[in-house]
Amino acid sequence: MNEPMARTWCIFFYVKRKRGGFVFILTRNINQHTIMRHLLTFCLGILLFPTLFAQQHAEQDHSKYVVPTDPQVQQKLQQWQNVKFGLLMHWGTYSQWGIVESWSLCPEDEGWCERRGPYANDWYGYKKAYENLQNSFNPLDFNPDKWAKAAKAAGMKYVVFTTKHHDGFCMFDTKQTDYNVMKSPFGKNPKGNIALEVFKSFRAEDFMIGAYFSKPDWHTPDYWWPYFPPKDRNSSYPPKKYPEKWEKFKAFTYAQIQELMRDYGKMDILWLDGGWVRPFSTIDTAISWQKTIPFDQDIDMPKIAAMARSYQPGLLVVDRTVTGPYENYVTPEQQIPGHYMPIPWETCLTMGDSWSYIPKENFKPARKLIHILADVVSKNGNLLLNIAPSPQGDFHAEAYDRLQEIGKWMDTNSEAIYNTTGDNSIGTQGKLVFTHKPDAVYAIYRAEEGENLPAKIQIKNLQLDKKAKISLLGSKDPLKWSNENGVISITIPEKTAKIVPNSYAWVFKIVKNS
Incomplete structure (x- = not known):
């Protein structure tokens, strides 16, 4: 994690009754002074966890989804x-x-x-x-x-x-x-x-x-x-x-x-x-x-x-x-x-x-x-x-x-975002999530408030040809990258970072074969 060390990090499951069943709320970034305030709720969540986990799993078990057969619906x-x-x-x-x-x-x-x-x-x-x-x-x-x-x-x-x-x-x-x-x-x-x-x-x-x-x-x-x-x-x-x-x-x-x-x-x-x-x-x-x-x-x-x-x-x-x-x-x-x-x-x-x-x-x-x-x-x-x-x-x-x-x-x-498919190969990596097109992968870096664009981004589980090109959306300059023991490392120059400042999320476009 890249969060400030001055903060105490914990993870809690909150269990909230809802119109359609139960919802788990996963909370992190909990300040030390609020931990005790939520301890009772946390303990209740632990006591109910087996039952509610089964409930939540059932809500999201869509293995019986029926694919439409009508070509127009498809x-x-x-x-x-x-x-x-x-x-x-x-x-x-x-x-x-x-x-x-x-x-x-x-x-x-x-x-x-x-x-x-x-x-x-x-x-x-x-x-x-x-x-x-x-x-x-x-x-x-x-x-x-x-x-x-x-x-x-x-x-x-x-x-x-x-x-x-x-x-x-x-x-x-x-x-x-x-x-x-x-x-x-x-x-x-x-x-x-x-x-x-x-x-x-x-x-x-x-x-x-x-x-x-x-x-x-x-x-x-x-x-x-x-x-x-x-x-x-x-x-x-x-x-x-x-x-x-x-x-x-x-x-x-x-x-x-x-x-x-x-x-x-x-x-x-x-x-x-x-x-x-x-x-x-x-x-x-x-x-x-x-x-x-x-x-x-x-x-x-x-x-x-x-x-x-x-x-x-x-x-x-x-x-x-x-x-x-x-x-x-x-x-x-x-x-x-x-x-x-x-x-x-x-x-x-x-x-x-x-x-x-x-x-x-x-x-x-x-x-x-x-x-x-x-x-x-x-x-x-x-x-x-x-x-x-x-x-x-x-x-x-x-x-x-x-x-x-x-x-x-x-x-x-x-x-x-548009005309992409979700990622089932690279996986979420910290602040990075990924979307795909036939000729490209998009790495979306979800920045925290006040965060500057890092000088280096690393991505695992991504196989690239040596001719692959990487750029930052909003900038025309190609970025240098290397493969370090199976990890793709992308270097972002300071001048490029200044072109797309204060973004809520930066997007790296990775063209696998150019």
Whole structure:
């Protein structure tokens, strides 16, 4: 390690309960004075480690991934894997309260379902007040062209927008329910059909277009049937016992997806959330949250996918966590796999702390976001970065700042990101991660804040021809290198280091045969 010796280094595993199970947070760079403060958490993690490690392993065991057989889907999947970097947006009426998206409606004893405010102790009153937010939703600053241009400048190339979250409020002009944006005050605005306008703006900037759609719907009485008050996130009644009610819900879901696939222009991705709505036979009992699914909630994905692709040939269908032919790529949430994965995958991650808008966000520094992007791509994945619009219809100013900073880095270094494959041969080496093209290897050095470009970089496990050439992206000068006992040593002159100063991550392009 090259970290300052004045710092005490330890590694802790934090164990954090999450909506989809458990997440390990690996923390290093812990100052001596904070070690004791976290010791109790560490000990708890050790006690739970065997169980939770099995849980985490199961979350990332994708050995049953089903490769698509449709040539058009294969082609679209390759296109998606090449673009690497996308924007996710969670937006709905919940932004007006600055609370978690949908989950405060869910009657589960979990931290993310906590209710606050005058109706906190009255679930029925709370649900009514929450749904009445439709009557005041009026985001007059809504300008999707601004978002699309900022995202493009940051180097993003695809977008996934929430057309409907679990609360059932539709950000598009659906004919299946009045619980939609067109019935809000903003519906009278020329841009009232929000999803349509978002897709148009991003399509004009050559983005691949994705529609987020929640399979569960906590507003429609065909899912949460008022006759049986809901106990949790699942249907409030057993579908097998009330098949006519469930068939109505299936028809409702099918019709809404049909509207999106038929009426909203060219679509590339149908991103389905709410993985507890699934055939009972697909439940993986090694995953804790899936063990809580009480009954079959099959909505007939073969029929939905066939319909969707009849309007959108080659459409990628992402039925999250439901391993099989309708999970065309997998989506680890708020985490990065610890190793290269040969299948198509995407880390969905928040730029701040929350998926939904909160008045005061804690945005990750641009340096960290760039390092995350490099790490994800080096492991063969895509990064889908979430930014949440405000109730007025815009991002935090700080979010635009982050996008601009990322864009400046991408202006110089994007060839190490786009159209690359991850590294399964060299491996992560300290601050270095690697990506590959047929004729080149890219070594991405993730610099710490205030760090200067080292005078020498060493790389193991890399075989080079004597004619190989190495350069630093942002500089035209070739770099001298040597092979020292099987280790490639790259020398960086001081004048070259000054050409590309203060970078968040430096990229060395290694052309194996020139």
